[in-house]
Amino acid sequence: MSAPNKADPAIYPKMREHALLKIRLNNLPDDSVHSVLMDWAVANGTATVLAAVDGTASVYLSSGGGYLGGGQKYPAIREAALQAVHLATKLFWEFAPTEKTDLPLGGNVFFYLTTNKDLRIAMANEETLKAGTDPLSALGAAMQQIITEYRLKFPNNQEPNRKTGPLAKLINLFRRR
Numbered sequence: 001m002s003a004p005n006k007a008d009p010a011i012y013p014k015m016r017e018h019a020l021l022k023i024r025l026n027n028l029p030d031d032s033v034h035s036v037l038m039d040w041a042v043a044n045g046t047a048t049v050l051a052a053v054d055g056t057a058s059v060y061l062s063s064g065g066g067y068l069g070g071g072q073k074y075p076a077i078r079e080a081a082l083q084a085v086h087l088a089t090k091l092f093w094e095f096a097p098t099e100k101t102d103l104p105l106g107g108n109v110f111f112y113l114t115t116n117k118d119l120r121i122a123m124a125n126e127e128t129l130k131a132g133t134d135p136l137s138a139l140g141a142a143m144q145q146i147i148t149e150y151r152l153k154f155p156n157n158q159e160p161n162r163k164t165g166p167l168a169k170l171i172n173l174f175r176r177r
Contacts, residue, residue, distance in 0.1 A: 007064030012046075015060050019050050020101050020112055020119060028053070030117040036088035038143040039103050039110040040126070046103050049143045051088075057081035057146045067150045077149040084142035088113055094135055095120035111136060111143075 016037075025034045035052040045062030055078035057071035070077035088111070095113050098121040104110045109129055113120040128134040 007061070009045075009062060009064040011064050012048075012060055012062045012066075015066075016048050017101065019048070019058070019060075020114065023052070024114065024116055025053060028116060031092070031115055033085055033089045033092065034114045034116070036084055036139070036143070037112040037114075038140065039112070041104050041106045041108065047147075049146050051081035051084035051143065051146060053082075053085050055079075055081050057149075059147055059150055067154065070150055070153060074149065074153055077146065077153065080142065080145040080149050084139065084146065087139045087142050091122070091136065091139055092120075095122045109136075109140060111139060 016039075019035065019037060023035060028034060033053060035050055035056070037051075038049045040047050040049070047062075048060040050056065050058040050060070052071075055071040057077045057080060058066065058068045060066040071081045072078070092113065095111070097118045098112075099119070100121070101112070101119070102110070104123070107126050109124045109126055111122045111124070113122075122136055124134045124136045124140065129137050129140040131137075134140070
């Protein structure tokens with residue numbers, strides 16, 4: 001019996017950068033939202049949640065763990081991702097073009113939108129998001145719903161197909177670089 005793959009924190013920045021700067025979907029107008037990412041400072045690092053217009057939903061953890069592929073297999077995860085992209089599209093003008101891909105410090109949440117044309121950012125305070133008083137509160141809740149759906153599908157923090165699933169394959173791809 002082989003030991004399960006251990007989480008590798010070196011994978012996180014590579015996966016996050018790939019999502020922010022490399023993933024673009026074909027045949028969408030320049031200003032169409034391809035994906036939205038939420039970077040959220042958590043107790044032991046950062047959690048990044050990705051939702052894409054094709055229903056892709058991922059969670060990357062700076063500890064090296066996370067979830068991938070649920071949007072293709074589970075309708076509830078896919079719907080949560082599509083809802084987040086829909087809300088992000090409605091909030092497009094809350095986001096400013098950026099070339100930076102910084103991570104937030106504690107108490108802040110960064111949202112990024114990707115389009116064919118540019119990368120955009122909006123920032124919020126975690127407390128105002130929770131209170132529902134920030135214009136990005138609904139988007140924050142939609143992104144949190146992706147995490148919730150993964151937790152419901154994989155209780156006890158079990159990663160889907162830890163050795164051979166999509167996360168393991170992506171981690172192996174980034175390890176080779």
